[in-house]
Amino acid sequence: MPSVKPLRTTSTETVSDTQSSTVTKRRWLVVVWNDPVTPMSVVVVIFKKIFGYSNNKATQLMMTVHHEGRAVVWSGARDRAESYCVKLQVAGLHCTMEQE
């Protein structure tokens, strides 16, 4: 299993766009990370319960976590991403949020 880990960094970058009046909002991603002990079936059950995903979708996402070390399991507004991330952590998964 990969040992890729998110690092806590201080963000000093600011993005400004004075040329365009249209601002594209970047989505927030909820990312679940692989770990060496969590049973696959538990990950599937947690995805189904928290997001209401079908068994197929939950299993696909679990397999992405397993093979690629991480998977984006939800994306959208910041507040909802944070709320889902907390729910996944409360369920015991290794989860973080990041901007697209």
Next chain:
Amino acid sequence: MAGRNRLFVRRRDGRIEIRLNDAGRSVARDAFGHVVAAEREVEHDWHTSLSAPIDPSTDHDDPTAMLTRQLEIATNAELALMTVDEAYLTDAEAWVWLTTLQVALRATALSTGVLDEERLETASDEITDRIRILQQFLFELAELF
């Protein structure tokens, strides 16, 4: 699997029967108790794994989100502890068992340095046994949902 002795069985009335023996309940009680303690005591071995970053790009996570997480993990663990000697669980209680055991499993792995499969394979028998027992409980609880 036919003939297998199940640890958790869903009854016709929807309740979930706990078929753990005293040793099994002791393992569950210990796991639930450690999660409750880890949320209260910053020096507890598991405290760090229970307070992982939510948004690693910032220096500090939103305090409201952190408090919500802390309260929910603690409330779940306390309910799991209160039901550890019951004969039957409701769905909600079984879910609380599953999530609290999963929190305990990852905290056990992190606090003992089991960060990848290589280190899992080289971990001591004591740590491996503890992890395998928690995984077995989780496998069986996951089958109920």
